[in-house]
Amino acid sequence: MSTNKIFSHIYIEQEAINYPDTELILSKFKNAQIIEINNYKEIFNTPRQNWRIQKKSQKLILAVKKAGFLYKGTSVAQNFKYENFYYNSLILNCLYDCDYCYLQGLYPSANAVIFVNNQLFQDTVEEKLKTEIPLYLCISYDTDLLAFEGTIPFCSRWIEFARKQKDLIIEIRTKSANFNTIQNIKPTDNVILAWTISPSSITQEYEKLTPSLDARIKSINAALKKGWKVRLCFDPILSVKNWESVYSEFLDRVKRDINLNLVSDISLGTFRIAKDQLKRIKKERIDSSILYDNFIENNGIYQYTTEQKEKMENFVISKLHSFGIQAQQIERVEI
C-alpha cells in the first residue's frame, strides 16, 4: 500500500493566493492538488490529528501570518549569551522526521505551513533593531529552513537582509546538505550557518529523512571553503547504548574530516524536552527507545539525570579540548 507523495496537496488561504511567493511555490509543484482554505488554523490547529500518519504524506499549507512575527527566545534553546535573543517562525514544521523532535509535541498537525508574507517578518526585525542591539535571531527555529531552500529561498533572502543590518546576527540551524542552494551568495560575518551533526548510527536510527553525516560534512566543508561562519552543534547528545564509544568515534571522525580551526564555535547539549511535549510525542511515536529513558524533571523540562548529563557533556567537551578547541569556543546548553 503506498501513500501520496510529499506535498501532493497544497492548501492555500484565500488571502495568500495573490502573493508572489505562492506563485513561486506552486510553480514547483505543478501536479499538486490545490485546495482553497479560509484560514490555515482551520486545518493545522484542529485537534485529534494523527501526526505519524500525516508525516507519511506531508501536505503544504500556504498562509498569511497575522501576528507573532518575532518571539523572545527561551532558555531551552541556546543563545551564546546574547541578551537580545529572538527567533521567528517563517515556516512551521519540518521536512525531516527526527524521533526526538519537539515539533511533534508542539503542533497538532505534521503538515508544513509556509508564511508567504515574509516581508512583514523582516519589517518587524528592522523595527526591533531600533531599540535592541545587537539582536541575535534564529530563523530556522520551528523548522529546518535550509532544507526548504529549494521550495522557498528564505535563507538566501534573510542572508541578504542581514548583510544590510550590521547589528543583527542571524543563525540558520540545519541538518540539511543543501549548502549548494546558497553557495553563490557572498558570505557575511553576521550570518552563522549552524550544522547539527550526530554519529551516523544515531542519524540513521533517530533522525529519519535527514541527509547522512557524510553529506552534511560535505556541505559544512563547502561552506567553510567559501568563508562562511560555521557553528557545529552536537545537540541533542543521546544516551544510546555504548554512547561513549559511539560519540568518541564520531568526534574523531569530525576532527579528521572537518578543519576545526575554521569552525567558529561548537554548541552542545544532551537531550531535553518539555514534559507536556514528551507526553504527546510518546503517544505518536510508540516505538522509539530514546523517549523512554529515566528522565528527571527540571522546571517542566525532562532531561537525563544530572550525573548522566554531566558525564556525557564532559566527555564530549574533554574530547574537544584534546583537539585543541578552547573553552570559550564551546557553548553548553543551560536550562
Next chain:
Amino acid sequence: MIIFHTALFVEAKPLIEHFKLTKDITNSSHQIFSKDDIFLIISGVGKVKAATAIGSILTKQKANIENLILINFGIAGSNSENEIEKLFLINKITDFASQKSFYSDQIVKSTISEKEIITFDKPVSKTNLQISIDKQIVDMESSAVWESARVFLSSSQIAIFKVISDSLESKKVNGDYVTKLIKKNISTIINYAKNLEKLLLDTYPKCLTNEDIIEIEKLIKELKLSHSEKLKLIELSKAFKVKNKDLSLKSLLNQIPINSKSLFSILQIQ
C-alpha cells in the same frame, strides 16, 4: 475495524452483498449490518439522521476507537453532466448553513479523482441553488458525518466517497439506478478502505501485546495498585518493551518478588 455509513439502503446494498453482511436485529434505532470487523450503518437522509447514526455507532465502539476507520459513501449531485456516474474522493467539505469547512487527510495513494463537496440542509436543484457551484458537488450528509465522526476520530480515520447520480435536475433518482452506480464502484471504495485501515494499524503498532496486558492487569489486582501506580506500571512496561524488543514482559514480571517497590525498581533499570 471498518465502519461504513450510507444514507440509503439502496446505496448500501452492494456492500452488504460483497461482504455478505447480516443485519443486527437487536438494534432498533438504526439499520446495522456486520460481519467480523466490518460494520455498516444506514442512517436515512439528512444531516441530523447522519450525525445521530455516526454518534451512536462510534459511541458503541469506543474501546476500539483508535483502531477503526469510518467510510461514508453514497450519491451526490453535480452541476456538470460529464460527471454523472463518476466516483469521487472528497477532500474538502463545506457545510452550507454554517459555512464551516473541513478537510480530510488524503494520505493513501489512489487514482480516484478528488472533489470538494457542499452539504445542504434541503435537496437542491439548479433552480433553487443559491450559489454558483463550479468545482464542488453537493449532498445532504457529508458535513454532519465529518463533524460527528471527528468528535471521536482523527482526520486520518475518515474518508468520504460520492458517486454522481444527477446533474441537479429536480427529478427523483431511481433506487435501482443508485444501487447500480454504487455497485460499479464498490470494490474501489473497499480497496481504499482496507488500505486506509492498514495504514492506521501499521503506523501505530501496539506496544503491549494482549498477553502483556493480561499480565499487567493480574499484577494490578494482586498488588492492589493505586491509580497512579497503575499508570506508572503501564508506562514502565511500555518502556521495557520498547527498549527490549525481543524480551518477554511476562517472563520478567514472573521473576520479580511480588511487591510494588521491587516491581518498579526492576522495571526502571531494564
